[in-house]
Amino acid sequence: MPDTPPIDPEAIRNLRDLNPGDNGEFLREIIGIYVEDTPSRIAELKKGMADGDVALFTRAAHTIKGSSANVGAVVLKGVAERMEMLSRREGLGAMPALVADCEAEFARAAAELRRLSS
Numbered sequence: 647m648p649d650t651p652p653i654d655p656e657a658i659r660n661l662r663d664l665n666p667g668d669n670g671e672f673l674r675e676i677i678g679i680y681v682e683d684t685p686s687r688i689a690e691l692k693k694g695m696a697d698g699d700v701a702l703f704t705r706a707a708h709t710i711k712g713s714s715a716n717v718g719a720v721v722l723k724g725v726a727e728r729m730e731m732l733s734r735r736e737g738l739g740a741m742p743a744l745v746a747d748c749e750a751e752f753a754r755a756a757a758e759l760r761r762l763s764s
Contacts, residue, residue, distance in 0.1 A: 652751065657720075704733045
């Protein structure tokens with residue numbers, strides 16, 4: 647995964663194009679919300695695992711998948727999509743490694759998003 651860029655530049659261009667002429671303010675706002683909210687969703691993944699709450703876990707994975715797609719965090723979107731699918735089909739047994747991947751990919755994505763929005 648680390649060889650794949652964490653952020654799709656086309657997604658960033660599309661976000662910039664949604665509000666042209668604002669000097670990137672809209673992009674910064676979207677990125678700020680994503681970077682602020684995603685750690686809470688990761689905490690929900692961990693709580694879902696700890697409590698054996700498949701519904702909470704799956705909902706958090708789904709939310710991470712969607713918000714990551716919105717900002718072009720393609721690798722993280724893929725990890726979240728896998729967590730969502732597997733939790734629905736197989737429960738939470740295989741999730742610790744995927745949650746660790748999710749955290750690592752979020753760190754990469756957040757760093758790149760901050761760089762792109764500055």
